[in-house]
Amino acid sequence: MKVSRNGSRQTIAALVEDRPGVLTRVASLFRRRGYNIESLAVGTTDEQGVSRMTIVVEGTSEVGDQVAKQLDKLIDVINAAVLDSTESIERELALIKVMARPDQRREILDVVEIFRASVVDLSVSSLIIQITAANETIEALTDNLRPYGILEMVRTGAIALVRGEDTTQVVEFEDDELRRFHMESGRIPTGQLPHLSD
């Protein structure tokens, strides 16, 4: 099973402009500076034009700080910060396909229940189990399922939010043209391009 090499991992949350190339910029930074990404999850936020990345990296808290500062340096990153694990909630979704002969199902279902996971697919000789939990819990569940034979599994990577009412405020654009530039720039315009000679 995959365990961080030195046992320590840092979770970084970044609000980024939803623009072409943002993911490349972030990925390129990690490659260039030699940071090891354990997981990276990207999704929209309730703010139009702003996405949120949750990045888990292997390394000490100094590494986490450097990663956050280097990310923050990217113009398309609005804000990046290392999350304090005690001050934040972190969750990950995993789907695990496990071998399950009919006579083993009961046992496996007990494990599923203990971990508050659920079964989302059943076939003659296998089950797909879904779990939403913190990283360690998912690792523990997979450890418990391994004896039955894990056929396949997929994880979304962690997502996280800081507890309490504090949020990162994102500056809004004053005028519509500016907003359009920010959201559309770098994208091929939709619809027919004007016919211009090349």
Add this chain to the structure above:
Amino acid sequence: MSKISGADIVLRCLQELGVDTLFGYPGGVVLPLYDRFPQYPDINHILVRHEQAAGHAADGYARASGKLGVALATSGPGATNLVTAITNAHMDSVPTLFITGNVTRSLLGKDGFQEADITGITMPTVKHNYLVMRPDDLAYAFKEAAYIATTGRPGAVHIDIPKDVFIEEAEFSWPETINVRGYNPPSTAEQDSIQQAAEIIDQSERPLIFAGHGIILSDAADDLRKFAEKSGTPVVNTLLGLGSIAPDHVLSYGMMGMHGSYWANHAASNADVIIGLGMRMDDRALGRFEDMNPTAKIIHVDIDPAEHQKNLETHVPIVGNVCDVLKQLTNTVQKATHPDWLSWIDDLRIGHRASMSVPEGPELTAQYAIARIADYIGTESVLCTGVGQHQMWSAQFGAISRPRQFITSGGLGTMGFEVPAAMGAQAACPDRSVWTICGDGGFQMTFQEIGTMVDAKLPVRMAIMNNCYLGMVRQWQELFYDQNLVDVDISQPDFLKIAEAYGIKGIRVDNQEDVDAAIEEAEATEGPVLIDFRVVRQDNVWPMVPAGAALSETIESAEESGMS
């Protein structure tokens, strides 16, 4: 509002930004832009001979003037030829804007003729880049790009424009506001960190300032001097920090680092408090990080928080613009003097003067030629260099006294920088005498730009330190590869014939006696001028901190290095 073409919009943007000079080279996709140049006579396009040189010229222009440097290239090979120059400018935090054309939008991503994914290529070597997909976006992109390039920690910004965006029409209005919400360059620092730093400085007995390029980039030389004087702190410079304090100031102790002085390096190793100002704690300046000075308390002022704790653990990281932070610090620290500490360094300087002196003897050395040039041209001139031994000797003997006097490629160490960067500096400073100290190797990388200098009437004085070697590489092979000299004995063309071919004056000097007359003649000539100084071949740069050694392990001579 009436519509104008994307090409006109680009030129209107450059006007709005106050750009009056750009260096470029045409090609298919930028032809719509070139087509409009005649309508904008206030923008001087200087046609170079190679795009790399356009980039270095923009870089030299920006370093010499403090203004935004701009270079332009066509798609594909034109754009990829810019990459070295972009990387060079960005690594030394020089405010520059690089504009490239690209293939028509509908052909992007289809590997059309002369398509290169140039925004993908430059992404890791710029502060930011743009692929502008509609003419309506050009004004925002240019305003943002210039703002990003020139503020905070300055750097290179790149704008890529497909050909049909130059052709399509749109309304032009220069945006009043921009909103780069992911970018908030700091100015003053938080008073907490200032207070903390001031307490440490007030209690120090052996404080030392490392003054870097940031002092020059933020026009903080006066602030540096005032702070050093009030706190009684001696100053050493990184290579790019030279000029931030005059060498004859009582608190100025010259260059530290790989080829810094014995006394500067030992002061760095023995200080009890180190104040890094606008410098990035680079390995060439600090030697082996762990042993640079493990007991000193380190205060590190930089506008880029990502530089803090990157290479060296810092006790007080201060994020802010160094000119603002210095004013805050000067207001907060107590007045102090450190006579014992200064006389300790002074004694070292007296005792070790020899390793930082022009070698004695009748031979023509590069050190001698450079010292004579510096003496003759004075501090109002500009001194550029290439990369190698002659660069280090220029740093040591160039008597660099004012900000923006010394133009050299620090972070990337790009040979071939000397000729085009000087050309850019001359374009920025038509009233100054611009000299460039060239390596015979580096000169051969970009001397085609003499053609540009002739056409654009840029009277640069080129002084080749011709040791018939890739000298710095030979030095490393001698010292660290058992004197196994491989591929460093580079052959030379007849440099005077090159001068002749371009129709400029060439002067050859092969002994000390003729040095002054040659310099005088070069200064008196209309220019450009080339001097071929046939210097001794075997000389090495001392002092030296071998790569991976500590500053306290500074070696002062060949004998000491165990090789002679």
